[in-house]
Amino acid sequence: MLIIGEKLSIIARRVREAMMKRDKGPIQEIAVSQWKAGAGMIDANIGPAEDGGEELMQWMVTTIQEVVPLPLCLDTTNYGAIEAGLKIHNNQWGRPLINSTSNDPERFAMLELAAKYNSKIIGLTVGKGGLPADAEERAAIAAEIMARAAEYGVPLEDLYLDPLVLQIATSQDHALKVIKAIKMFQELNDPPMKTVVGLSNVSNGCPKHLRPILNNFYLSLLMYEGLTAAIADPHEAAPTVKTIDVILGRTLYAHSYLEIS
Amino acid sequence: MAFVPPKETYSGKVYSVTIGTASKEVTFGGENVLPFHSFEGLTPNSPIIAYEIQDVPPTDWPENVQKPYKDVSNDPVSWAKFCQETLKARAIALRLIGTHPDRENRSPEDAAKTVRDVLSVIDMPLIILGSNHAEKDASVLVAAAEAAKDKNCIIGKAQEANYKTIIAAAMANNLKLIAMSELDINLAKQLNILITQMGFDKERLITDPMCSALGYGLEYTYSVMERIRLAALTQNDMTMQPPMIGDLGMYVWKVKETQAGETDMPQWGSAEERGIIWEAVTATALLLAGVELLIMRHPKAINALEQVMEELI
16 A cells, blocks of 8 residues: 655644745655655645745655655645646656545646646545535545546546545544445446545544554554555554555565565 | 457566576576466576585485486585586585584585585586584585685575574675575565565575475475465565575485385386486476476486476476
8 A cells, every 4th residue: 555655744833844944954854754664655735835836846846856766746726836846746756646636626627737747646525515425425526526537638547536534533423434435436447446545634633642543543444445545654654554464465474574665 | 359368467576696607607587477477578587407416425315316426426526527517507506415413414614625626616506505404504504605705606595593694604705595494485584584684685585485395295385485476476575576496306305206116116117217207297396386496306307397498488
């Protein structure tokens, strides 16, 4: 399973400050640390970035790829910033992932970018009408996004469906609905559709000591249902990913299995 | 419509390993497909067969496999020369069985001298094997490794009980290394991990999951080897991507079917032919399971195997 390192997000104060000051040090340090811990892709979340988003995204892509041989997940609602990032992304280490489109017409332009720059893209299964009520509604929205992707010329194997993980502290019933959605998404196509979650949202708002526990147990259930990728903290998630891979027979067991990538 | 064979694609690849020096070096491994599936991908090298010789006369070998070597086998140097010049061996495996405490208990210094002497008369790649006595091998193989410094030999076998010492010797003398575990796929992986964690380059490693003879647990060896290869190719498991060795002669020529004479077992037919077939059939099974390097004894069994490989690849 692919871990997309979540730590380079504007929400974190240290990252935000480094972004504002264009200080490469902390950004590169966090990127390298996530790569070494097992991330296969690095999320670059610059927020809405209404002013100077293009330049900021390009600075992030360059800064990260200077030190880490991985593709990036370009995470912003700013269309121009995504395009600016795609233009200079180094595809030698893999194709980038746009985060994200959805069933909201304002976000369809992201599909156009994915087709134009041969990028992968996350399809968040929400529409204009607010949060989906259950797994069935998520799957219905997913089918619409798939149709839209086909219309824009994005191959379905490049689309990662995201069921939108909600906070367990406020929306407990959605935890199971999301697991069910992961299963249903795969059935929408043959070969199965790819899936992705923003994992740590499940424990958002919970006491700090509970967060890794919730994140990791939730991840193991999602992996059992066939999850393709998770935006997560690789330091925290790697042991779970490796262990579930062993339990599911995807990796051959050896006593030191946790020590190898 | 013409028939199009379905093709598998694999995510991993077996490392290729080169042994020997100058014009006589040989390379094995390097494929990214299951054995003999060359129509699906790359099979750049054929498996290599090494002729087994030993440091003391092979009095423990059955008569029928002693016979081809009867004029040379009292001296490892002339034995090695015979394999190279008369039998046209592509590689030689020297087993230092005489160092075993229950045998002649030869010293590490004696073993090192044998290695030096053999290396001075051959230009073929050499595989240096201990007596499989974990404790004694730790000192014997260190001395033997020094004697083979920079000759690009393979040395082994490193086991769980002695791998630290032997790795250090293989690294210091720039040799390739065999890692052996006893018919346990998870331990095979674990040992490869431990060895690479000590800084040994995984591309210089050869896995020995341990052999067995036809009729004596060959199916266990087969399953372990097959699973190792599947992990390497379909799961891209880098710890399982070194080539595998099948050290089979020593197992084959110990079983009843290769030992029993014609007077005891008249219904089994010619004892000599039976032994050769037993070795050739065991080796063929291992080729199909995925070995890239074989150690064998009888020249006729080796010739038969080379023919099989030529026809299948």
